[in-house]
Amino acid sequence: MHKTMETDVLVIGGGVTGTGIARDLSLRGVQCILIDKSDLNAGASGGNHGLLHSGARYVGSDPEAAVECKNELGILKNNAGHCIEDTGGLFIAVKGDDEKYIADFPGMCEKSGVYCKKIDPALARDMEPVLSKDIIAAYQVNDASINPFKISIENMNDAVLRGSQFLSFCKLIEFKMINHSIEYAGIINENNGETFQIKARTYVNASGAWAGMIAAMAGITINMVLSKGTLLVTSKRMTKRVINRLRKPTDGDIIVPGGVVSIIGTTSIRVDSPDHIYPTINEVDQIIDEGGRIIPDLKTCRYIRAYSGARPLVSEGKIGDDRSVSRGFTLRDHKMDGADNFITITGGKLSTYRLMSEKASDLVCWKHSIFSKCLTKEIPLPSTKSGEWSEPGMMATEPGMSKNFNDPILCECEMVPQSAIDTIVSSIKQAGGKPNLTSLALRSRIGKGPCQGAFCSLRIFSHLYDSNVLKDHSDITNLKGFLNERWKGEKSLLWGQALAQSSLKEMIHSGLFGLELIENKN
Amino acid sequence: MKINKNTDCDILVIGAGLAGYIAAARAADLGLKTIQAGNSSALFLASGLFDLLGVFPIDSGKIVTHPYSAIKQLQSDQIYHPYSKTTPDQIKKGFQFLASFLDSAELKYSRPGANNKQILTSLGTFKPTYMVPETFSKGCSLDEKNLLIVDFKGLRGFSARQAASGLGRKKGKIHTLTIDLPENNGSLNPVHLARSFENQEFIQRLADKLSMFSGKADIVGLPGICGIHNSLEIVKSLEKRINMDVFEIPGMPPSIPGLRLKNTFEKKLSDLNVSFLSNAKIVFHAMEKDHFILQAVNDNFETRIKARGVILASGRFPGGGLFARRGIILETVFDLPVFQPETREMWHQLNFFDAKGHQINQAGLETDNRFRPLDKTGKPAFENLYAAGSIIAHNDWTRLKSGTGVSCVSAYTAVNSFYKKNV
Numbered sequence: 008m009h010k011t012m013e014t015d016v017l018v019i020g021g022g023v024t025g026t027g028i029a030r031d032l033s034l035r036g037v038q039c040i041l042i043d044k045s046d047l048n049a050g051a052s053g054g055n056h057g058l059l060h061s062g063a064r065y066v067g068s069d070p071e072a073a074v075e076c077k078n079e080l081g082i083l084k085n086n087a088g089h090c091i092e093d094t095g096g097l098f099i100a101v102k103g104d105d106e107k108y109i110a111d112f113p114g115m116c117e118k119s120g121v122y123c124k125k126i127d128p129a130l131a132r133d134m135e136p137v138l139s140k141d142i143i144a145a146y147q148v149n150d151a152s153i154n155p156f157k158i159s160i161e162n163m164n165d166a167v168l169r170g171s172q173f174l175s176f177c178k179l180i181e182f183k184m185i186n187h188s189i190e191y192a193g194i195i196n197e198n199n200g201e202t203f204q205i206k207a208r209t210y211v212n213a214s215g216a217w218a219g220m221i222a223a224m225a226g227i228t229i230n231m232v233l234s235k236g237t238l239l240v241t242s243k244r245m246t247k248r249v250i251n252r253l254r255k256p257t258d259g260d261i262i263v264p265g266g267v268v269s270i271i272g273t274t275s276i277r278v279d280s281p282d283h284i285y286p287t288i289n290e291v292d293q294i295i296d297e298g299g300r301i302i303p304d305l306k307t308c309r310y311i312r313a314y315s316g317a318r319p320l321v322s323e324g325k326i327g328d329d330r331s332v333s334r335g336f337t338l339r340d341h342k343m344d345g346a347d348n349f350i351t352i353t354g355g356k357l358s359t360y361r362l363m364s365e366k367a368s369d370l371v372c373w374k375h376s377i378f379s380k381c382l383t384k385e386i387p388l389p390s391t392k393s394g395e396w397s398e399p400g401m402m403a404t405e406p407g408m409s410k411n412f413n414d415p416i417l418c419e420c421e422m423v424p425q426s427a428i429d430t431i432v433s434s435i436k437q438a439g440g441k442p443n444l445t446s447l448a449l450r451s452r453i454g455k456g457p458c459q460g461a462f463c464s465l466r467i468f469s470h471l472y473d474s475n476v477l478k479d480h481s482d483i484t485n486l487k488g489f490l491n492e493r494w495k496g497e498k499s500l501l502w503g504q505a506l507a508q509s510s511l512k513e514m515i516h517s518g519l520f521g522l523e524l525i526e527n528k529n
Numbered sequence: 530m531k532i533n534k535n536t537d538c539d540i541l542v543i544g545a546g547l548a549g550y551i552a553a554a555r556a557a558d559l560g561l562k563t564i565q566a567g568n569s570s571a572l573f574l575a576s577g578l579f580d581l582l583g584v585f586p587i588d589s590g591k592i593v594t595h596p597y598s599a600i601k602q603l604q605s606d607q608i609y610h611p612y613s614k615t616t617p618d619q620i621k622k623g624f625q626f627l628a629s630f631l632d633s634a635e636l637k638y639s640r641p642g643a644n645n646k647q648i649l650t651s652l653g654t655f656k657p658t659y660m661v662p663e664t665f666s667k668g669c670s671l672d673e674k675n676l677l678i679v680d681f682k683g684l685r686g687f688s689a690r691q692a693a694s695g696l697g698r699k700k701g702k703i704h705t706l707t708i709d710l711p712e713n714n715g716s717l718n719p720v721h722l723a724r725s726f727e728n729q730e731f732i733q734r735l736a737d738k739l740s741m742f743s744g745k746a747d748i749v750g751l752p753g754i755c756g757i758h759n760s761l762e763i764v765k766s767l768e769k770r771i772n773m774d775v776f777e778i779p780g781m782p783p784s785i786p787g788l789r790l791k792n793t794f795e796k797k798l799s800d801l802n803v804s805f806l807s808n809a810k811i812v813f814h815a816m817e818k819d820h821f822i823l824q825a826v827n828d829n830f831e832t833r834i835k836a837r838g839v840i841l842a843s844g845r846f847p848g849g850g851l852f853a854r855r856g857i858i859l860e861t862v863f864d865l866p867v868f869q870p871e872t873r874e875m876w877h878q879l880n881f882f883d884a885k886g887h888q889i890n891q892a893g894l895e896t897d898n899r900f901r902p903l904d905k906t907g908k909p910a911f912e913n914l915y916a917a918g919s920i921i922a923h924n925d926w927t928r929l930k931s932g933t934g935v936s937c938v939s940a941y942t943a944v945n946s947f948y949k950k951n952v
Contacts, residue, residue: 413714415683415685462782465781466781469687470685472688472694473688473690478690479694495879498877501853511847513881513927514574514847515782517928519576519650519656520652520654521650521654521655523590524592524654
């Protein structure tokens with residue numbers, strides 16, 4: 008007999024949208040269980056620029072999205088300020104860029120009500136000295152940077168506080184359908200192999216790029232177009248502000264500061280599956296070459312890592328550039344597809360995650376005949392302790408840092424002390440997750456500095472054994488998994504100092520410890 | 530103002546990793562006037578274990594028990610590997626030289642025998658290796674014994690429980706103990722902790738704590754931090770006080786056993802009048818007749834060096850002997866041709882732990898059988914330029930567990946052949 012859990016709503020997918028829905032519904036008194044086959048932000052929510060768009064990027068291609076971005080920016084700055092750095096942004100054109108687009112830009116912004124102010128190219132270079140000398144036009148906009156990991160952690164933490172639940176590494180394996188409705192969801196816990204069932208009134212598919220696969224389990228077809236975007240992380244912050252290339256959106260034209268680093272991207276490559284995507288050397292070279300047009304230092308600076316996300320876009324049947332497929336979101340009530348208690352929310356973008364969550368939650372409440380108002384516009388997102396360590400450059404001097412001197416720093420690149428690891432471990436345990444290097448890495452900056460886990464992985468790993476969080480020698484495969492996850496983001500960027508660092512990592516982990524000789528679990 | 534100096538020598542050794550030190554040791558041993566230049570912190574990263582050939586064939590993941598017979602196999606399978614340019618006999622002679630050199634400087638290693646050892650690491654894995662410091666050697670045979678593993682609160686990266694986790698099927702009992710020292714204020718600096726071991730009072734305090742396991746444990750494993758100098762005596766003195774065997778366990782850098790090696794080499798080489806130019810960048814200028822003219826530059830001095838022979842033991846990427854730009858790998862002192870994969874796509878595998886290893890680790894200098902780097906035409910680039918250690922191509926030492934063996938035989942052979950030809 009399988010274990011069965013019951014809840015009002017089962018949300019599938021632990022990205023920004025799923026966690027946003029869990030919080031939104033929890034605030035309205037609707038209890039949720041959120042499951043993810045991996046962990047928080049394992050998909051596109053963890054694989055993006057961390058850019059909170061002012062809307063200016065979309066004024067030409069998608070004015071509706073531009074307006075949504077503008078509105079959401081205002082709400083999030085007020086309500087989730089601790090996850091946002093209000094950097095401001097610039098749009099920059101260089102010699103050779105499309106003059107018509109440049110000329111039309113202010114008018115298009117005005118039409119969407121998106122703020123933009125023309126400034127002198129010389130002033131732009133005063134504001135951001137790394138900018139190219141070849142600037143021919145510059146506009147100031149309201150872009151900001153947002154920490155997507157923190158947003159998801161905080162949303163989930165608040166939902167949990169209000170009675171909802173998060174189950175990581177729990178993968179949907181089936182929907183049991185009876186009379187045009189889902190009777191229960193069959194789930195497997197990937198940590199221990201146990202299967203169980205969740206019975207809910209409504210099932211919400213918020214699985215982003217996986218939405219097509221999840222819908223298919225209920226016999227429903229959604230035509231997803233998956234577009235891989237690759238981004239690079241520099242070892243130092245290049246600019247104070249978000250820098251956009253002033254042209255029709257294409258590859259390598261956004262640089263977003265995030266704490267002590269900058270993130271540069273992106274590309275757009277059609278992929279068949281959101282699983283196992285990774286940055287390629289071609290993409291990396293292309294991003295560096297394009298980015299180098301607006302910030303020449305990008306051609307010579309050190310990079311820490313590259314990563315990719317799969318943008319979940321819903322095809323409207325047109326053929327062409329994936330960037331022209333709407334970045335607006337899709338919310339579908341599957342009643343019309345023969346599943347009464349099932350909805351899908353996908354597409355969209357990080358900047359509008361709150362709005363997407365609101366609309367999805369409205370639909371759920373409507374289906375439950377609950378007449379309630381969305382509260383996420385008014386009630387600020389609380390800041391919790393376990394969310395703090397996801398912040399790039401969270402340093403020993405900042406508030407939140409343990410005042411206890413008896414607290415060794417385990418990750419020296421990112422200054423993460425042992426007490427922070429302990430805090431995150433207990434929050435993972437409370438959520439029923441499995442604390443290990445992989446789950447810690449999704450909730451903190453460990454392994455994200457220049458050493459890319461060479462040293463901190465060993466220090467944290469031995470601390471986990473020491474504190475009895477890990478016991479079996481077989482858990483050593485988690486160390487391998489963690490290093491391989493880091494590796495995916497390093498391998499396309501290995502030259503110069505970064506190559507020396509990664510060789511050193513191989514000397515320790517393969518040369519001394521022989522990790523390559525250990526069989527992987529399953 | 531920088532100090533300008535002129536100096537000359539028989540042999541200039543570029544590099545201060547194990548290969549550089551062994552080359553300098555052999556050169557000094559043969560009475561050659563020797564200068565060594567390099568970044569002296571490299572050995573902090575060395576585990577202190579001497580590998581010969583621990584895994585072969587590379588993608589089989591098979592642990593080698595009899596390294597010399599595996600080397601014979603390797604010589605017929607991989608004709609470009611540095612071991613294929615020499616003989617098992619020569620390799621063994623190199624190790625014998627290394628062991629007796631260190632021995633004469635009071636750093637005792639196990640003898641170079643016929644077999645590999647399997648040593649427990651701090652991660653709980655077993656590493657195949659060839660020679661270990663005497664202080665480690667009792668950790669290579671733990672099977673029947675009742676064992677106590679000790680860690681220190683605040684010594685990061687070493688957990689007794691973790692090391693013990695790897696001993697699952699061991700027959701004897703396993704105990705663990707954490708010692709909280711009063712000197713621990715958050716984290717313990719491994720160098721400071723190692724120095725504490727040189728204090729008799731500290732050893733007695735430690736012995737008092739360990740003695741509660743007397744009768745329960747036969748042997749005690751400690752992290753590799755039992756003193757910087759005289760570690761063997763320290764371990765013996767602890768053994769005497771607690772009446773149990775004691776051994777050290779290798780772990781992550783910074784490595785005290787590596788520091789012991791560095792100190793031992795430095796001291797003995799300076800006794801043998803080898804001069805050391807630390808943290809200097811070496812620039813090659815020209816050949817003047819049969820002599821190399823090079824310059825050593827750092828913040829304080831510029832030294833013009835005239836050398837009859839050069840041993841290039843500058844390492845791979847971490848050592849700075851090779852440098853990779855976005856698309857090409859270069860040799861940094863002589864701009865020698867570097868054997869390398871054709872494109873950057875081929876440098877690395879998708880899986881960090883791919884059994885075959887990464888192709889970039891095959892990159893390096895091609896040499897003749899005397900370890901002289903070759904030019905584009907396949908002839909020795911210079912009559913008296915030799916390569917030693919990891920800069921030599923076709924040598925993925927992290928996967929084959931063959932780092933010290935390659936360093937040792939190439940350095941030993943290179944210096945010998947320079948000597949034979951020129952003296």
